[in-house]
Every structure is written in C-alpha cells, then in structure tokens.
Amino acid sequence: MTHSLAKLALVVGMLLPAIGFGAPQRFVPPAPKDLVGQELRFVSCPIVRATEHPCWVTEYEGELYFLGVQAGGVSDFIAPQLNHRVLVEGVVTDKPRVCGGIVLDPVRTSTMRDVDRSCNAILPAEGHVIVTHERGPGPAPTQPRRREVREVEHVPELRTFRVEFDFDMERAWVKNIMKINEAAVFAAAIGAKRVEVVGYRGRVRLSNGAVLEELPFMPKRRAEYVESVLRAVGTGGAEIAVRFEDEPSGDDPSARSALITVIP
Amino acid sequence: MILHRRATRGRNATVALTLVAIAGGGLARATAENERTVHSQWIEPGADIVLPAHANYQNALGGLGVINVAGDVHTSGHPFFEPIGTNGRACVTCHQPSDAMSLSLDSIRERWAATQGADPLFDTFDGANCPDQPRGERSSHSLLLDHGLFRIPLAWPPKRFDGTPVKPEFTIEVIKDPTGCNTHPTYGLQSKNPTISVYRRPRMAANLPYILRPGNPFSFKIGAKDIDPRTGRHASMNLMADGRLLSLEDQALDAMANHMQMHSAPDAVTLQRIVSYENQLYVAQQYDKRARKLGGEGAPYSLGPEAMIEYVDKYDYYLGDALDMPVFGGFEAWKSEPADGDEQQRARASIARGHDVFFLRPFWIRDATHINSVGLGNPIRRTCSTCHNAIMTGHDIAPAFMDVGTSNLPWAEARPELPLFKLECEPEAVPHPYLGRTVYTHDPGRALISGKCEDIGSLTMQQFRGLAARAPYFSNGTAKDIAGIVDFYDRRFDMQLTDQERTDLINFLGSL
Numbered sequence: 182m183t184h185s186l187a188k189l190a191l192v193v194g195m196l197l198p199a200i201g202f203g204a205p206q207r208f209v210p211p212a213p214k215d216l217v218g219q220e221l222r223f224v225s226c227p228i229v230r231a232t233e234h235p236c237w238v239t240e241y242e243g244e245l246y247f248l249g250v251q252a253g254g255v256s257d258f259i260a261p262q263l264n265h266r267v268l269v270e271g272v273v274t275d276k277p278r279v280c281g282g283i284v285l286d287p288v289r290t291s292t293m294r295d296v297d298r299s300c301n302a303i304l305p306a307e308g309h310v311i312v313t314h315e316r317g318p319g320p321a322p323t324q325p326r327r328r329e330v331r332e333v334e335h336v337p338e339l340r341t342f343r344v345e346f347d348f349d350m351e352r353a354w355v356k357n358i359m360k361i362n363e364a365a366v367f368a369a370a371i372g373a374k375r376v377e378v379v380g381y382r383g384r385v386r387l388s389n390g391a392v393l394e395e396l397p398f399m400p401k402r403r404a405e406y407v408e409s410v411l412r413a414v415g416t417g418g419a420e421i422a423v424r425f426e427d428e429p430s431g432d433d434p435s436a437r438s439a440l441i442t443v444i445p
Numbered sequence: 446m447i448l449h450r451r452a453t454r455g456r457n458a459t460v461a462l463t464l465v466a467i468a469g470g471g472l473a474r475a476t477a478e479n480e481r482t483v484h485s486q487w488i489e490p491g492a493d494i495v496l497p498a499h500a501n502y503q504n505a506l507g508g509l510g511v512i513n514v515a516g517d518v519h520t521s522g523h524p525f526f527e528p529i530g531t532n533g534r535a536c537v538t539c540h541q542p543s544d545a546m547s548l549s550l551d552s553i554r555e556r557w558a559a560t561q562g563a564d565p566l567f568d569t570f571d572g573a574n575c576p577d578q579p580r581g582e583r584s585s586h587s588l589l590l591d592h593g594l595f596r597i598p599l600a601w602p603p604k605r606f607d608g609t610p611v612k613p614e615f616t617i618e619v620i621k622d623p624t625g626c627n628t629h630p631t632y633g634l635q636s637k638n639p640t641i642s643v644y645r646r647p648r649m650a651a652n653l654p655y656i657l658r659p660g661n662p663f664s665f666k667i668g669a670k671d672i673d674p675r676t677g678r679h680a681s682m683n684l685m686a687d688g689r690l691l692s693l694e695d696q697a698l699d700a701m702a703n704h705m706q707m708h709s710a711p712d713a714v715t716l717q718r719i720v721s722y723e724n725q726l727y728v729a730q731q732y733d734k735r736a737r738k739l740g741g742e743g744a745p746y747s748l749g750p751e752a753m754i755e756y757v758d759k760y761d762y763y764l765g766d767a768l769d770m771p772v773f774g775g776f777e778a779w780k781s782e783p784a785d786g787d788e789q790q791r792a793r794a795s796i797a798r799g800h801d802v803f804f805l806r807p808f809w810i811r812d813a814t815h816i817n818s819v820g821l822g823n824p825i826r827r828t829c830s831t832c833h834n835a836i837m838t839g840h841d842i843a844p845a846f847m848d849v850g851t852s853n854l855p856w857a858e859a860r861p862e863l864p865l866f867k868l869e870c871e872p873e874a875v876p877h878p879y880l881g882r883t884v885y886t887h888d889p890g891r892a893l894i895s896g897k898c899e900d901i902g903s904l905t906m907q908q909f910r911g912l913a914a915r916a917p918y919f920s921n922g923t924a925k926d927i928a929g930i931v932d933f934y935d936r937r938f939d940m941q942l943t944d945q946e947r948t949d950l951i952n953f954l955g956s957l
Contacts, residue, residue: 235826251822254665260822264812264879296881303809303824318807318826324767351875354820355665362663398873406668413662413669413679 212283216244216273221285222387224268224293226300227261230307234314236280237261238304239269246271247282248290252315254355255325259290259347263301266293268348268385268393270434280309289434291348294396335370342367342441344407345434348385349395351402361410364441369417375444376416380404380425383436395437400425403439411441419443486543487552490528490535490565493521499750501731502543506913506955507739510731510750511542511651518722524715525722530705533565536697536719539595539647539704545728545911546651550593550922557583557590570706571596575626575642588624588862592922594644596626598703599689599893601639606674606691613896614874617641620885621865643888644863645686645920651728652910653693654757655838656683666815666843682844686904686920689894693720727753728911730956735792739956745775745797747837748956753910756837765836772830772839773957776800792952798945799953803829808940812856812879814903815847823879829934832906839909839957846903850937851919852888853880853902858923858933863887870898877901888921909957927954 225239227248237248237260246269249258261267271285278284316322342364344357353361368376380400385393404425411421430436486502488494496518502509520526525536540546556564562581569576569585572595578585588594603611617634619627626642627633634641662679664670670679673691680691690696697719701707729750731739740749747756765772779797782790809824810816816832817823825831832847833839841847850856854865868889870882877884877899884901892900904920918924924933931950935942942950 229822229824231826235822235824237822251825254820259820260825262817262823262878264823294875296876296879319768319805319828320771320830321767322769324762324764324770352668358663358665358668362661396873409669410663413672415662 209278209281211275211277212244212273214275216283217275219273220271220388221246221273222268222270222385223389224266224387224393226297226302227263227265227267227290228302228304229260229263230280230304230309232280232306232309232311234311234317235260236309236311238280238282239267241269245278245282247279247284248288250280250311250314251318253321255359256315257356259292259354261290262292263303264296264298266297266300267291268293270385280311281307291350291437294349335367337371337373337445339445340364340367340443342443343435344403344439344441346399346403346437346439348383348393348437349399350437351399351406353406358410361407361441362414364443365411365414365416368411368419368443369415371443371445372417373419373443373445375420375422376411377442377444378404378407378411378421378423378439379442380407380423380439381430381436382426383434383438384429384432385434386432394429397427399437400427400439407439407441486541487556488520488526488537488541488543490526490533490538491521492526493519495519496542500542502914504543504730504914507730507734508732509543509545509911509914510729511546512727512750512754513722513725514727514754515721515725523718523722524711525719528565528705529711529715530701530707532568532570532706534568534705536650536700536705538566540650542726543914545649545914546726547649547911547915548593548647549915550917550925553589553593557586562586568706571598571704574624575629575632577629577631578625588644591862592644593646593917594922595647595704596624596642597645598626598632598640598642601634601641601893603689603894603896606671611894611896613892614898615868615870615884615892615896615901617889618867618869619864620867621861623862624864627864627866641866641889641893642864643893645888646917646922648684648686648907649728649911649915650723651726652753652838652908653684653723653726655753655763655835656840656908657681657693658763658842660763660842664843665819666846670844681842682846683840683905687891687894688844688846688905693723727751727757729753730911730913733792733796733956735788736796736952736956737789743778745773745779745800747771747773747775753837760836763836763842764834766828766830766834770836771804772834772836773800773804795949795952796956797953799949799951799956802942802946802950803833803953806940806946808938810938813847813849814878814899815843818878818899819843833909835908840906844905846891846900846905848877848890848900848902848904849934850902851904851921851923851933852886852890853877854885856937857887860887860921860923863921868892868898868901874898890920909954912957913955927951930954 223241225241228238230236235251238245251260268291271288274284274286276284342360344360380403382395382399404423408423498513498516500511528535539548556566569580573585574588602613622628659679659681673680675692682688727750731749740752776797779793782794807826807828811824835842868884876882886902889901891903916926918930924930928951
C-alpha cells in the first residue's frame with residue numbers, strides 16, 4: 182500500500198533539549214547521497230518507537246528507514262505488526278529523517294503472513310517528536326460518519342474498481358473494502374446487469390535479487406473475498422461472476438489485487 | 446422500595462411489597478443491615494407476579510434499574526417466564542432481572558443452597574460439567590457453582606446456516622479434560638455425533654436494540670458480515686459469544702431446544718412474545734451507594750436506565766471513539782467535585798476520573814486478534830474506547846469478537862478446571878496472527894463457528910451495563926469482580942495503572 186508523504190515531520194534533534202524534550206540527540210544526516218533515488222525492496226522486521234504518536238521504522242543493510250506514523254484504519258499508512266516481518270517497497274529520498282529513519286517516498290508496506298517472533302522491538306522515544314500525524318492516541322476529534330459525504334451521481338457506464346491487497350493477504354484493509362462497497366453501490370445505482378470479479382497474484386523482485394511470489398491460492402481467495410463483500414452489500418440484482426488468474430500477473434504491487442468490472 | 450406486586454387474579458387489588466430478597470420461600474425486609482449483602486430476587490419459572498414497568502433491584506454497589514418500555518408484565522402465562530420445555534426451566538432461569546437479565550454467581554449459589562440442587566437451573570444437560578454426572582452432587586456442578594459457567598455443546602465440525610458443513614482450517618486435540626465431557630464416548634469429539642463442550646457465562650438479555658443494530662454490511666475485521674437467514678440482511682453478529690446465532694428468534698429456539706430441553710418447536714406467537722419482551726428491556730445501574738442517584742438531573746447524561754431508552758435511536762452511527770461522540774458522556778459536572786468534599790462528592794469525582802481513564806488514557810494494545818490485525822498495527826497506542834466503542838453500551842460495533850487472551854495460552858489465566866485444547870492449523874490457512882499455527886486454548890470461540898484459524902480464541906465482548914449485578918465476567922468467568930476485569934487488562938496490556946486510576950476505573954465501570 183502506497184502513501185505519499187505530502188508533509189514531512191521535522192525532527193529537530195539538536196533543538197530538543199532547548200525545548201525540553203528529552204536527552205540531547207546527535208544530529209543524523211538524511212540518507213547518504215549514493216542511496217538517494219534508489220528503489221528499495223526488502224523484507225525486514227518492523228520496529229515501533231514509543232513516541233507520543235508512535236512511529237514505525239525498519240532496519241536494512243545498516244540503515245534505519247522511516248515507514249509511517251500510527252494513524253487510523255482508513256489511513257493511507259497501514260501500520261505494520263510486531264511478530265511479523267514487513268515487505269517494504271519504496272524510493273529513498275534526501276528529506277530530513279523522521280523518527281530517526283531515512284524517508285522513503287513513495288513507500289508501500291505489506292505485513293507478511295506468518296508469525297515471526299524475532300520481530301519484537303519497541304524503541305524508546307529518545308527525544309523524537311512527531312509533529313505531523315492524523316490523529317493522536319486518544320479518541321478521534323470527530324466521529325468518522327459526521328464528516329461531509331459527497332453526493333455522487335452515478336452515470337451508467339462500464340467501470341472498474343481495483344481492490345489492492347497486502348502481499349500474500351486475502352483480506353483487504355478498510356480503504357479497499359470501501360472500494361468494494363463503492364463498486365456494489367455503483368452497480369445497484371445503475372441497475373448493472375453483471376459484475377465480474379477477477380482475482381490476481383503478483384511477485385516482487387527484492388533488492389538482493391531474490392524473487393518472492395505470492396501463494397498460488399491467492400487469486401481464488403481474493404476473488405471469493407471480494408464476491409462475499411459484494412453480496413453482503415448488494416449489487417441490486419446484478420449477476421456476480423468470479424474467476425481468477427493462476428499465474429502471477431507481474432511485479433507491480435497492483436498485481437496483488439482483484440479487479441471488479443461493473444457492466445451496465 | 447417496591448419490587449414485585451403479587452398478582453391477584455380477577456381483581457385490581459395488588460399488594461405492594463417492600464421486599465428485597467426472596468430466598469427459600471422466606472421474605473427479607475429491606476433494612477440497613479441487609480445492605481451489606483447481595484440479595485437474590487429470584488423469579489422461579491411459573492411464578493405468578495407482576496413485574497413493574499420500572500423495577501429496582503438492590504446489589505452490592507447500589508441498585509439496578511430494569512425498565513420495560515411496554516409497561517408492567519404479568520409473568521403467569523408469559524412464555525419468557527413459563528417452563529415450556531421438559532426440564533422445568535424458563536428463559537428467566539438464566540436471565541434474571543435482578544442480575545441484569547443475566548445470572549450472577551451469587552444467585553446460582555443461593556439457589557443451590559435453597560433447593561439443595563433441585564432447582565431446574567442445575568439440570569445436568571448443561572448445568573452439570575457433563576450430562577452423565579450425578580445431579581445434586583456438588584462436584585457434578587462445580588463449573589456452575591464456582592465460576593457461573595454452563596456447558597455449551599457445539600457440533601464439530603460446524604455447519605452453516607443452510608446446513609452445509611464448514612470445512613475447518615484446523616484439527617482439535619483434547620489435551621486436558623477435567624470434566625470428562627470432551628473425551629466422553631457419548632458427548633465428546635469422538636462420539637457418534639462429534640461435539641465439543643466449552644463453558645460460558647449467560648449473556649445479558651437487555652439493551653438488545655443496541656446489540657442487534659446491524660451497522661454496515663461489511664466489516665474491516667471480516668469483510669462481509671453474516672446474513673441473517675430470517676431477514677436476508679446482514680446482522681450485527683454481536684448476540685452470542687461466538688456469533689453463531691444472529692437473531693433473537695434463533696437464539697430463543699436454540700435455547701428452548703438445548704437449555705430448556707424442549708422437544709418440539711414453539712408456535713409463532715410464543716416465539717414472538719419472548720422476542721418482544723427481550724426487545725423491551727433496558728437495564729443500567731441507577732443508584733450507587735456512595736455517589737447516590739445515577740442518571741437524571743445533575744448526573745452524567747449517559748448513566749441510568751432511562752438514558753438507555755433516550756439514546757437508543759438518537760444517532761445514525763454508534764461509533765463512540767470520538768471526542769464529539771463519546772461512548773459514555775456527560776461526566777464534566779462530576780469532575781469538578783471537590784477533592785475534600787463529602788463521600789458523595791468524592792465518589793462522583795472518582796467515577797468521572799474513571800471515565801477519563803477509560804476514554805482518554807492511552808496504553809499499548811498488543812497482539813489482540815481483530816483489533817491489532819485489522820490494519821491498526823501491532824501494537825497500537827490507544828485507549829479502552831478503541832475496542833469498547835459502541836455508544837451507550839461499550840461493546841464493539843465492528844462486530845465485537847476479538848481475542849484479548851481470556852481463553853488462549855499464554856495469556857489466559859491458569860484454569861485447571863476447564864478443558865484445554867490444542868488446535869493445529871493447515872499450512873494454507875491464515876494463521877492466528879500472534880500465536881501462529883499451533884494454539885492452546887480453553888475455548889476456541891468464534892473459530893468453532895467460522896472454522897478459521899485466525900478466529901481461534903476470539904469471543905464477542907459484552908456490553909458494560911449492569912456489571913454490578915452479574916459477576917463474574919468474561920465468557921469463561923475469569924474475572925470474579927469488576928476489579929478482576931481491570932486487573933486482567935492491566936496485566937495483559939501492561940497498562941501500569943496507578944492505584945488511583947485502578948480505583949477510579951473500577952468505580953466508573955460499577956456505575957454503568
């Protein structure tokens with residue numbers, strides 16, 4: 182899942198003692214010049230830092246990389262999980278470090294499927310302060326439903342909705358469940374005749390040359406998962422047809438997906 | 446204090462009784478010296494009484510209010526109160542108004558003492574550790590008498606609502622079987638009708654319009670919510686500990702067939718009367734011995750049974766983990782009570798502080814399936830209201846099942862009296878996100894219905910109302926009292942509560 186860092190959280194290590202935030206920090210420069218612009222793909226243990234707004238980093242080849250800040254379930258950044266490894270796909274920038282880590286932009290993370298209890302690190306805050314965050318550790322400022330909802334006009338036309346999944350995952354996160362909901366609502370609104378669902382799987386070539394291929398049953402399970410949500414929401418009577426492509430569809434993260442096509 | 450009016454057939458005259466306890470046929474008067482104990486105000490199946498529209502029941506922390514929005518109920522002939530099965534039980538046997546429409550351990554023990562175990566409550570089908578154990582011997586009923594637990598036999602493997610079998614993602618091995626039931630040749634997993642027996646608490650049959658609110662058809666926990674075969678629409682899935690029954694009708698039918706050993710289906714009118722009655726009940730603590738009146742003028746708006754009625758249809762959306770839509774609200778006035786004030790003022794201030802511990806105090810929530818595993822990250826630094834987010838009840842609208850470790854090792858407390866199972870997941874199954882593919886558990890919970898490995902140990906959280914009336918808590922009775930609830934979470938999530946925070950949180954929970 183990608184998220185682009187529109188705003189940067191600035192870690193003012195050397196100023197922290199002056200404003201009373203913890204022990205003095207040694208200034209750490211942004212990414213080494215030879216790394217900037219590199220596209221990295223690797224699997225590692227995620228690490229959470231116990232800042233007031235917890236931030237996530239990971240270590241790869243001696244460098245610490247920033248992944249994101251704890252948010253809510255509908256955020257672009259889906260926080261990783263301790264007790265699991267994380268697949269990181271991102272581009273190194275020369276932006277100031279955040280949470281002590283080199284900023285990747287864009288960056289996508291996938292929590293790997295199996296339990297790995299060696300991934301168990303919580304770092305102290307060490308004076309890091311996260312300035313930019315979507316919400317704090319307490320309740321949200323506003324109930325999600327009370328945010329303004331746009332009225333959408335549904336024009337009868339063939340439309341597709343791509344539902345993305347984490348690597349080797351057959352259940353979608355909230356933002357992608359909302360896409361399934363959107364597809365179902367659209368199908369019902371236009372009186373669609375048919376909704377087609379195709380499940381796919383992908384692969385990723387890591388920076389160290391290894392190739393990870395998603396599990397062979399992913400396309401079927403993704404398609405069936407999407408189908409179940411479509412049926413739960415309702416498609417206004419449109420027939421739902423499901424199929425899946427057994428072979429990996431490519432290296433791009435978008436291959437880890439199911440495609441919904443609504444046919445008027 | 447008026448509790449129950451004895452009905453006089455054919456005449457309007459009633460006798461107002463200032464009763465507090467009915468035990469063993471005797472009557473106890475409400476006097477100051479009785480306030481130290483919890484009184485059982487037991488309603489026997491077939492009782493001929495009138496339950497007032499607003500009934501008051503004393504408990505150790507004060508008083509519980511039970512409101513029936515349809516008015517007084519004459520129990521004689523009412524199917525909720527009549528023993529319509531074959532074992533003498535009625536619905537009320539396990540859903541007593543004085544126990545917040547659940548059943549407290551104190552009430553169970555008082556019935557045992559009063560009837561020497563002859564009460565239908567102790568029917569051996571599920572009121573004994575296993576049906577073959579001799580009725581009336583204390584050891585046969587130890588799980589009920591010591592922990593408030595009933596045997597819940599579930600077919601294995603499970604079936605869907607349409608009767609088609611679910612193919613489980615795991616195998617079950619019985620590691621320890623202190624009750625003997627899971628390895629029993631007639632009642633166990635290797636019997637002709639393979640059955641797994643788990644042991645659970647009765648749930649509250651009140652405030653149900655909140656519990657049954659369906660919400661969105663999809664859930665970020667599970668994708669699609671289950672469809673209620675009766676309505677063809679998605680259900681809340683919050684009625685049962687494992688979400689196996691989606692409607693009050695199906696719960697009633699299941700209870701009649703099993704708990705009441707009824708051998709034929711009831712007629713439609715009987716079923717409808719039971720369901721209607723359950724839907725009419727609103728329950729909350731309404732009086733605290735120190736803070737005094739809960740609810741009404743001068744009190745937080747979310748306290749008291751009247752508030753449960755007022756807010757049941759007030760909002761479009763009942764997610765309460767937000768500052769502008771809190772789960773429980775209105776405590777600002779009590780926060781300003783003076784620290785050196787009288788007992789009432791100090792008690793109110795404590796409850797208000799306890800609310801803030803519940804709603805505002807963050808801690809690391811970690812390794813909890815269906816909360817950490819749904820995209821929030823593991824761990825996440827949040828508050829109690831992150832999971833207990835439903836406005837006015839404190840359950841989870843998402844739906845509410847999750848594994849916080851009440852049943853799964855290593856987090857579950859030592860429970861030598863409960864069966865212990867080893868579940869091995871298939872290589873292609875999504876594993877339990879924090880325990881992997883081999884899980885030891887006292888109760889697989891939702892996994893016994895879904896067949897999914899990742900659901901092992903997930904159980905539907907209950908609402909917070911009427912806690913003072915219905916100890917012990919959690920599905921398997923792990924917490925003996927409200928302090929036990931708080932202490933479980935403090936240990937499980939290393940909350941590091943101060944003594945003051947702990948006391949305040951306990952007081953807050955007791956006021957709901």
